[in-house]
Amino acid sequence: MIVKTLIADREKIFLDGLELLLTSGEQYFYRVVNHCHSVEAIISKVEETEIDLIITDINLGDNESSSFIKDIKKLNKNITICVLSSYVADKFVRKAFIHGADAFISKFDPAKVLFKGLAVISNGKTFMSEGLQMTPSINKSAGEKQVKSSFVDSFQLVEKLTKREMQILQQIAQAKSNILIGKELYISDQTVAVHRKNIMRKLSLNSTNELIKFAYDNGLV
Numbered sequence: 001m002i003v004k005t006l007i008a009d010r011e012k013i014f015l016d017g018l019e020l021l022l023t024s025g026e027q028y029f030y031r032v033v034n035h036c037h038s039v040e041a042i043i044s045k046v047e048e049t050e051i052d053l054i055i056t057d058i059n060l061g062d063n064e065s066s067s068f069i070k071d072i073k074k075l076n077k078n079i080t081i082c083v084l085s086s087y088v089a090d091k092f093v094r095k096a097f098i099h100g101a102d103a104f105i106s107k108f109d110p111a112k113v114l115f116k117g118l119a120v121i122s123n124g125k126t127f128m129s130e131g132l133q134m135t136p137s138i139n140k141s142a143g144e145k146q147v148k149s150s151f152v153d154s155f156q157l158v159e160k161l162t163k164r165e166m167q168i169l170q171q172i173a174q175a176k177s178n179i180l181i182g183k184e185l186y187i188s189d190q191t192v193a194v195h196r197k198n199i200m201r202k203l204s205l206n207s208t209n210e211l212i213k214f215a216y217d218n219g220l221v
Contacts, residue, residue: 002029003122006045008036008056009084018055018084021111036060039068046075053118057085058096066092069099080121084114090133091218103127160202168195172208173215 005022009015015035022030030053034045038060045051058066069081082103083096093104102121105114106129117127161169164185171181178189178196185192196211205211 002031003052004050005030005032005053005055006034006036006042006049006051007032008038008042008054008060010037010057010060012037021114022055042068043071043075046072046079051076051079053080053082055082055084057087058083058092059085059087066096066099066101069096069101073100082114082117082121082127088129088132093128093132097126097128104132105129106132161199165195165199165202168192169199169211169215172196172199173212175212 007015007018007022009018012035019032019035022032033049033051034041036042036045036056042054042056042060046054054072066083069083072079072081080102081100082105083101084105084107085092086107088104088106088108096104103117103126105117105127109129113129117129120127167185168181171184176184178192182189182192200206200211203211203214205214
């Protein structure tokens with residue numbers, strides 16, 4: 001079985017080592033068709049090359065988020081995506097799966113964990129390194145991942161916020177007043193108040209305490 005594989009990471013020497021590891025695996029024959037160092041390069045290759053599997057970090061040269069995973073899935077929902085990263089905090093793991101990742105494996109794990117994870121996701125299931133944690137539980141049934149609806153809803157709500165509203169929400173989460181937030185962002189406290197009101201409306205929240213709890217529960221601070 002030939003698995004056409006794209007691997008992506010900021011470090012070229014890491015990719016060289018990963019390719020050697022994959023092509024010497026015993027369970028599958030992985031053919032590495034591309035090395036990429038940026039999200040832009042991944043998207044370009046997905047559009048022009050037949051790819052079965054992508055193994056990628058979430059912190060690439062032009063990106064510090066796993067949001068590009070959903071863009072890949074939109075281009076080709078059949079591509080299996082394995083995140084291989086040292087960014088293993090709960091919020092990174094959670095968001096990667098919400099965006100559509102099939103596996104999240106720590107770079108601190110031995111090679112056998114990587115091959116175990118790849119074998120699991122090749123059978124339509126999800127995989128996460130032992131010791132990693134995420135707030136929602138996940139499983140895959142009939143080829144589809146099930147993520148707790150409350151967290152999917154929260155993610156969709158956050159997507160509605162503008163960049164400025166996200167900045168202000170993060171400041172609110174630090175219990176800063178409108179006046180202090182205004183000074184730090186070089187806007188008036190009245191403008192902050194308007195943004196605060198809009199944020200609460202978009203997130204369907206009713207108090208500053210709820211805003212702070214939402215920000216921390218969803219890894220925004």
